[in-house]
Amino acid sequence: MVTALDGIDARFERATFTAVIGPSGSGKSTLLHCAAGLDRADEGEVIIDGTPLTGLSERALTRLRRRRVGFVFQAFNLVAALTAAQNVVLPMRLAGRKPQAGEVAAMLAEVGLADRAGHRPGQLSGGQQQRVAIARALVTRPAVLFADEPTGALDARSGAEVLRLLRSAVDRHGQTIVMVTHDPVAAAYADRVLFLADGRVVDDLTGPVGAEKIAVHTARLEESAR
Template identity: 85%
Template sequence: MELRAVTKRYGHAENAVTALDAVDARFAPGTFTAVMGPSGSGKSTLLQCSAGLDRVTGGEVRIDGVPITDLSERALTRLRRSRVGFVFQTFNLIPALTAAQNVVLPLRLAGRRPQPSEVTARLTEVGLAERAGHRPAELSGGQQQRVAIARALITRPAVIFADEPTGALDARSGAEVLRLLRTAVDRHGQTIVMVTHDPVAAAHADRVLFLADGRVVDDLTGPVGSEKIAVHTARLEESAR
């Protein structure tokens, strides 16, 4: 997963707002990256452009070696269905479907026939095999997010994008979600890019990328404690005022 000189502007001429300003970033396979920064720094825009949910103004985005910038909407949709997974703050489960049906949805949309054993394996990984027949309303918030993680993993995507995955959860449920994401990286070699404002969540990552004013301004790699991340975040927020 790679961004090359990616720029994203909204509006035109003198009213244009630059959300991303020539961002270069590479997310190596089998790594967990947290993206942080003050409000308005470009975190969400980076995620949306990286995932092909929004078109870039300039530069290039590559997913699994494929340049997606000039793909047609149909080709981009096919690539997202097979090579990209999503975990959202609001879970985005289909209320009328069971947990198992929500998990297999990406496979069905991609025209693939799901194997029952595969679905069971994904739900077992997130500790919800016994809840396969339950609908979202019958599950807690933490359980719904675990279903969303199983859904993201089912296609074995090149990259999973997580947008504030613990933002709507209590501390215990959030910790379980982060443990599952970490396990997906360590056990399955999954690549994860997570937008978060929480230093404790970011401390689960291998790397923390800091944005400010649409640019990458810092890049911490290796085991990084939440206190060090919090200090960096506070400095950026102070500079943004």
């Protein structure tokens, strides 16, 4: 039996940006999936916006995710046949909510894509597609946004644009973000960095943490994991 997560106790405060970093196989993505209700933990409790996930039916869990949780993944996961605007409005439609006039256009403008609303994913660059994915995740104003390697498929410039958007969502709108990354530069955009190794939190740094310090910590973890 493999223990993917081992006694993790973590709280993510409102309007904060937390990065989770660690060696491959340390449990980063498993932590995100359990925290988001995509996977069920064998024991322990996960609470989102005051609602315990333990005991919820799959239907109730799906409703909670649609209304209170946003997701951004390395793969943009846009629907190829839909325009950028249609992709952004999709989670609202699934949640049975009708967007207010101008709401989707305003969200696309916020991510710098006001002039791309009618474009389909195949007509957009990778960075633009990820910005559409961020707009889609934020349009429902979720209690928490989970991002799994959101810059992993992007070049450095596009990745920086995406990270600035996430940082802005926290600073301007009080969004709560939990981001899994392997990149110390990406993690440096966060207010807090959790370091994982062997399914456990082995360090927890808060406040401005430079990429160099994060890289040193990460290198030590990787060395000890060999």
